[in-house]
Amino acid sequence: MHEMAIAQGILDIALAAAAENDAATVARIKLQVGEMTEVEPEALTFCFAALAAGTAAAAAELEVEVLPLVGRCRDCGREFRVERFRFLCPGCGSAGVEIVSGRELRVEHLEVE
Ligand SMILES: [Zn+2]
Numbered sequence: 001m002h003e004m005a006i007a008q009g010i011l012d013i014a015l016a017a018a019a020e021n022d023a024a025t026v027a028r029i030k031l032q033v034g035e036m037t038e039v040e041p042e043a044l045t046f047c048f049a050a051l052a053a054g055t056a057a058a059a060a061e062l063e064v065e066v067l068p069l070v071g072r073c074r075d076c077g078r079e080f081r082v083e084r085f086r087f088l089c090p091g092c093g094s095a096g097v098e099i100v101s102g103r104e105l106r107v108e109h110l111e112v113e
Contacts, residue, residue, distance in 0.1 A: 003039060006105065007047035013107055014057045023112030026057035030109035034102040035069040069102030 014026045033039045041064035052058050069082040073089035074096035080089065087097040 003043040004047045004051075006039060007044055007051050010048060010062075010107060011051050011055065011057055014052075014060065014110060014112075015055060017110050018056045018112045021112050024056060025113050026060040026110070027113045028061045028063070028109070028111040029057075029107060030063045030065065032065050032067055032104045032106050032108045034067045034104040036099070036102040037105050039064075039066075039105070041066060065108070067101050067104050070100040071097040072100050073097055 010029065010031065014029055018024070018026050031044075033041070033044075044064055045062050048060075048062050052060060069085075070079060071082045071087060071089075072079045073091060073094050075094040076089060076092045078089055078091040079100060080091075082097075082099075082102070088095055089097060
């Protein structure tokens, strides 16, 4: 259940931002989470709500955008969606695949009031 640790990290960032801006509340948080992090958006939202209760972020709206896992073949340059962690190029069959996106875990947008 790594969502709890991630939710704590997000809450820390949000509360620090609110404090820095002399804001009373955190209104909205938008997160981008890569598919490879295996974060469950529902679990993350649930954990965040539990941790944020009683803080300046208690009423914050948490939006989680899941970014697909995309690989690029080092041999033929093809970009493709990686399904079920099969890192094989569908074009030439090469296993020389680098990850283009899917490892993200970042606060993309944060609104304080
Ligand atoms: Zn290829």
